[in-house]
Amino acid sequence: MTIPRILVVDDDSDVLDMLKQYLVKNAFAVHTASTAREVETIVAHNRIDLILLDVMLGDDNGFEICQSLRKENSVPIIMMSALSADHHRMKGYSSGADDYVAKPFNPDLLLARVQAVVRRTQRSASLSYRRETKHYRFVEWNFDAQSGQLFAKDGFEVVLSRLEVSLLKILLANPFIPLTREEIASVLSGERDPLNTSEFTEGRAVDVLVGRLRSKLEENQKNPAIIKTVRGTGYVLSVEVSTSDE
Amino acid sequence: MTIPRILVVDDDSDVLDMLKQYLVKNAFAVHTASTAREVETIVAHNRIDLILLDVMLGDDNGFEICQSLRKENSVPIIMMSALSADHHRMKGYSSGADDYVAKPFNPDLLLARVQAVVRRTQRSASLSYRRETKHYRFVEWNFDAQSGQLFAKDGFEVVLSRLEVSLLKILLANPFIPLTREEIASVLSGERDPLNTSEFTEGRAVDVLVGRLRSKLEENQKNPAIIKTVRGTGYVLSVEVSTSDE
DNA sequence: CTACTTCTGTTACGTGGTGTTACATTGGCA
DNA sequence: TGCCAATGTAACACCACGTAACAGAAGTAG
Numbered sequence: 001m002t003i004p005r006i007l008v009v010d011d012d013s014d015v016l017d018m019l020k021q022y023l024v025k026n027a028f029a030v031h032t033a034s035t036a037r038e039v040e041t042i043v044a045h046n047r048i049d050l051i052l053l054d055v056m057l058g059d060d061n062g063f064e065i066c067q068s069l070r071k072e073n074s075v076p077i078i079m080m081s082a083l084s085a086d087h088h089r090m091k092g093y094s095s096g097a098d099d100y101v102a103k104p105f106n107p108d109l110l111l112a113r114v115q116a117v118v119r120r121t122q123r124s125a126s127l128s129y130r131r132e133t134k135h136y137r138f139v140e141w142n143f144d145a146q147s148g149q150l151f152a153k154d155g156f157e158v159v160l161s162r163l164e165v166s167l168l169k170i171l172l173a174n175p176f177i178p179l180t181r182e183e184i185a186s187v188l189s190g191e192r193d194p195l196n197t198s199e200f201t202e203g204r205a206v207d208v209l210v211g212r213l214r215s216k217l218e219e220n221q222k223n224p225a226i227i228k229t230v231r232g233t234g235y236v237l238s239v240e241v242s243t244s245d246e
Numbered sequence: 247m248t249i250p251r252i253l254v255v256d257d258d259s260d261v262l263d264m265l266k267q268y269l270v271k272n273a274f275a276v277h278t279a280s281t282a283r284e285v286e287t288i289v290a291h292n293r294i295d296l297i298l299l300d301v302m303l304g305d306d307n308g309f310e311i312c313q314s315l316r317k318e319n320s321v322p323i324i325m326m327s328a329l330s331a332d333h334h335r336m337k338g339y340s341s342g343a344d345d346y347v348a349k350p351f352n353p354d355l356l357l358a359r360v361q362a363v364v365r366r367t368q369r370s371a372s373l374s375y376r377r378e379t380k381h382y383r384f385v386e387w388n389f390d391a392q393s394g395q396l397f398a399k400d401g402f403e404v405v406l407s408r409l410e411v412s413l414l415k416i417l418l419a420n421p422f423i424p425l426t427r428e429e430i431a432s433v434l435s436g437e438r439d440p441l442n443t444s445e446f447t448e449g450r451a452v453d454v455l456v457g458r459l460r461s462k463l464e465e466n467q468k469n470p471a472i473i474k475t476v477r478g479t480g481y482v483l484s485v486e487v488s489t490s491d492e
Numbered sequence: 493c494t495a496c497t498t499c500t501g502t503t504a505c506g507t508g509g510t511g512t513t514a515c516a517t518t519g520g521c522a
Numbered sequence: 523t524g525c526c527a528a529t530g531t532a533a534c535a536c537c538a539c540g541t542a543a544c545a546g547a548a549g550t551a552g
Contacts, residue, residue, distance in 0.1 A: 086352045093358030106332045112339035205501050451511050
């Protein structure tokens with residue numbers, strides 16, 4: 001399950017801190033920035049799900065930032081501004097914002113709007129809240145996530161290693177959603193050692209792991225390519241999955 | 247790009263008419279409804295891109311309509327209401343609305359929000375991975391967009407690369423409509439990396455890609471020139487296409 | 493403790509997809 | 523016809539990815 005990543009852009013550090021704390025408390029991952037340049041670098045190097053953008057940014061003009069982001073990027077943007085007149089709102093929308101919130105705002109209302117936008121963009125992902133389900137059924141397989149065993153219908157069976165189980169669970173929890181190597185790596189390294197989420201994202205461990213899992217899945221069946229590669233990004237599970245609690 | 251279809255739900259016929267005229271004037275296709283039942287039937291039988299939903303619907307409760315639509319459907323919903331207090335807004339968002347507009351509203355502002363939502367959903371729709379495998383039938387080919395395989399009637403078969411698949415899908419989605427290199431490039435670069443829609447419209451990548459796709463299409467068949475060049479503009483697919491889901 | 497097995501990260505190499513470049517070809521227009 | 527811009531395309535280079543092989547780490551039995 002992926003935590004929504006939000007970039008908050010404001011040059012009032014009080015508002016910035018308040019928003020950050022508030023959002024983090026509500027289970028978002030938050031980056032902050034206060035200049036146009038920072039925004040660009042962060043957006044270029046991170047996967048951001050939503051940008052909260054203050055229009056009044058010192059020298060930089062929020063509308064222009066919004067427009068230039070729109071040219072290159074499809075990240076949803078919610079504009080925040082002290083300017084609440086209709087023509088300001090319209091300028092916000094026309095420069096590419098997905099929503100426009102006037103300051104001062106009710107934080108709970110802002111949260112509701114944030115969630116509406118995130119929900120919209122991740123609607124297909126909204127099914128992926130992690131359940132404590134132990135059994136998955138996909139294609140020809142029956143997967144017991146606890147023992148790490150895979151049973152094929154014809155009685156053939158495969159045993160997966162711990163990391164292979166984790167990987168398969170991540171994929172099964174997010175069918176049809178491309179996962180980056182970083183996402184996979186962070187979850188895996190988190191499972192390995194909850195406190196040390198260090199990088200093992202450098203090397204090609206994920207690739208190798210995916211390869212191993214693939215070969216096990218395809219060992220018996222002539223399974224179609226269940227795990228697909230998304231070039232430049234990562235991997236997707238492209239199978240309908242049904243989970244069953246017992 | 248297709249014309250956005252909007253369903254306006256209100257039981258005040260004056261507002262309904264006004265909105266309808268106003269939206270149609272701005273290049274939307276508009277359905278109207280004033281009861282929950284009408285909404286259901288229209289949504290069930292039409293492709294609707296956005297619903298404008300008044301909360302106060304005689305007997306029917308707009309919030310409930312919104313929630314039940316949400317269960318079955320992912321159509322974006324903008325709520326309209328005379329209730330402008332924050333807790334009403336939040337109720338709207340939490341029942342699944344994508345936006346909430348208080349009456350009386352500035353029609354131009356509403357239009358801006360409508361466009362923002364449509365823009366957002368079209369964006370994510372074009373980026374989201376489709377669950378259904380689409381099969382296209384055109385000329386002698388049968389095209390499985392998911393596996394990237396093309397099957398000719400005589401059993402001959404070709405495998406397309408990912409970008410070739412994307413290109414073909416774009417063309418198939420817009421038969422007889424000349425597409426500029428920029429249009430093609432923007433879609434392709436979006437599919438490449440949903441978050442990094444950088445320009446790769448500079449060079450002649452599109453030309454080369456079209457060439458490669460052409461050669462694959464013509465490899466077996468003496469297919470007529472399916473992809474035609476529009477000099478000074480771009481390319482057109484000049485074939486009637488039928489799509490079939492399964 | 494040691495010996496053995498299994499797991500997992502790294503390295504290195506092969507392969508294929510994709511953008512660029514350079515040159516050939518075509519089409520339009522004077 | 524001759525010129526020029528637009529397009530077709532072969533060849534090249536690069537980079538992402540698959541994967542075999544190796545080695546260290548972690549576990550297990552004795």
